[in-house]
Amino acid sequence: MPLYYDGDLHESFANNPSSLEGRLLFAVPKKGRLLQAALDLLQGADIQFRRESRLDIALVKNLPIALVFLPAADIPTFVGEGRVSLGITGQDTVAEHAASVEAMRRERAESGQSTPVEQDNVQGCEEVMDLGFGSCKLQVQVPEKGQYVKPSDLIGKNIGTSFVHLAEEYFAALERDVDISESNGEKPAKKLRTKIIELSGSVEAACALGVADGIVDLVESGETMKAAGLKAIDTVVSSSAVLIRSKNPSNPAIVNLIASRIRGVITAQKYVLCQYNVRRESLPAAAKITPGKRAPTINALEEEGWVAVSSMVEKKKIATVMDELTEVGAQDILVLDIANTRTG
Numbered sequence: 086m087p088l089y090y091d092g093d094l095h096e097s098f099a100n101n102p103s104s105l106e107g108r109l110l111f112a113v114p115k116k117g118r119l120l121q122a123a124l125d126l127l128q129g130a131d132i133q134f135r136r137e138s139r140l141d142i143a144l145v146k147n148l149p150i151a152l153v154f155l156p157a158a159d160i161p162t163f164v165g166e167g168r169v170s171l172g173i174t175g176q177d178t179v180a181e182h183a184a185s186v187e188a189m190r191r192e193r194a195e196s197g198q199s200t201p202v203e204q205d206n207v208q209g210c211e212e213v214m215d216l217g218f219g220s221c222k223l224q225v226q227v228p229e230k231g232q233y234v235k236p237s238d239l240i241g242k243n244i245g246t247s248f249v250h251l252a253e254e255y256f257a258a259l260e261r262d263v264d265i266s267e268s269n270g271e272k273p274a275k276k277l278r279t280k281i282i283e284l285s286g287s288v289e290a291a292c293a294l295g296v297a298d299g300i301v302d303l304v305e306s307g308e309t310m311k312a313a314g315l316k317a318i319d320t321v322v323s324s325s326a327v328l329i330r331s332k333n334p335s336n337p338a339i340v341n342l343i344a345s346r347i348r349g350v351i352t353a354q355k356y357v358l359c360q361y362n363v364r365r366e367s368l369p370a371a372a373k374i375t376p377g378k379r380a381p382t383i384n385a386l387e388e389e390g391w392v393a394v395s396s397m398v399e400k401k402k403i404a405t406v407m408d409e410l411t412e413v414g415a416q417d418i419l420v421l422d423i424a425n426t427r428t429g
């Protein structure tokens with residue numbers, strides 16, 4: 086098996102490109118917050134497909150891959166069981182899946198079952214890379230003007246959430262800490278006293294409607310939380326979109342190829358190319374400001390005593406970098422967008 090995809094298509098894919106056989110399955114969120122950024126990433130990586138309306142599978146035209154459009158929250162289950170080799174989803178959903186597997190493991194141990202969860206095809210997912218979008222936090226929220234101030238005030242109360250297993254883990258740890266600090270050497274209670282209520286959406290309405298005393302839900306700008314009259318009192322998990330892979334993908338060479346293309350697109354989005362001319366004696370100072378990823382590229386200019394420099398610079402730092410370059414005497418500073426990259 087080559088480490089990198091060498092252009093040789095799987096035999097069954099080459100013979101029948103309109104079939105699923107021989108194709109690596111890649112799960113993409115079918116709707117919601119991550120969909121558009123994920124599609125932009127696929128386009129940047131030249132993964133060409135046409136999604137027929139109402140069909141959740143799309144065959145990729147130029148690679149032996151099929152895209153499977155699934156709810157973001159379900160993608161870690163499909164990847165973790167090895168049904169799909171690659172996926173794009175949020176770290177929050179990966180953490181929730183891992184917590185559900187852990188809960189299954191605990192339940193089996195407590196009930197004396199000896200079958201390991203791995204026998205149910207639960208192998209878990211591996212994070213390949215952070216994709217740099219979809220940042221949010223899973224937070225414990227309570228009514229702004231209510232009686233609850235700190236997380237431990239919610240012990241024994243009702244908590245609404247779509248992240249049932251992470252909420253259970255969070256409150257179990259909280260109860261354990263409180264019990265230990267209040268006990269006189271007695272063993273902390275095993276059973277969770279806080280009631281976790283599973284809700285599939287609009288979780289922020291649960292407190293106002295009397296279903297819950299507090300919630301565990303995602304926050305990005307905080308606008309939804311504020312509009313519902315809630316405030317955050319703790320963070321359970323910080324999240325952003327990630328590329329995940331199964332432990333034993335059907336074609337590791339294709340997995341590496343896709344990962345490398347996506348990494349190239351992300352780097353291109355993060356950096357710009359900065360070019361400028363500077364007197365040779367000012368080059369050490371200028372090179373310090375624009376060290377590049379490896380080192381700046383330096384070319385001689387026709388004009389005696391001057392050099393041309395080009396270097397990758399983080400987009401978010403470019404204004405300051407241009408100010409500093411001007412200060413050390415750089416001239417003709419140009420900033421260019423990078424369409425794609427493959428760097429070391």
Ligand SMILES: Nc1ncnc2c1ncn2[C@@H]1O[C@H](COP(=O)(O)OP(=O)(O)OP(=O)(O)O)[C@@H](O)[C@H]1O
Binds near residue numbers: 174175221285303324
């Ligand atoms: N406000 C947000 N800002 C940034 N990322 C978010 C935000 N809300 C959710 N996400 C990320 O996007 C993922 C999918 O959430 P989203 O609410 O879009 O899912 P969905 O599939 O439409 O589900 P639902 O039907 O429950 O809304 C989340 O798991 C999280 O990683």
Ligand SMILES: O=P(O)(O)OC[C@H]1O[C@H](OP(=O)(O)OP(=O)(O)O)[C@H](O)[C@@H]1O
Binds near residue numbers: 304306309
């Ligand atoms: O802090 P904010 O920027 O306001 O974002 C937070 C909201 O975004 C998500 O919901 P989404 O709008 O995707 O819809 P949903 O409630 O149907 O999941 C999340 O569940 C919050 O409700």
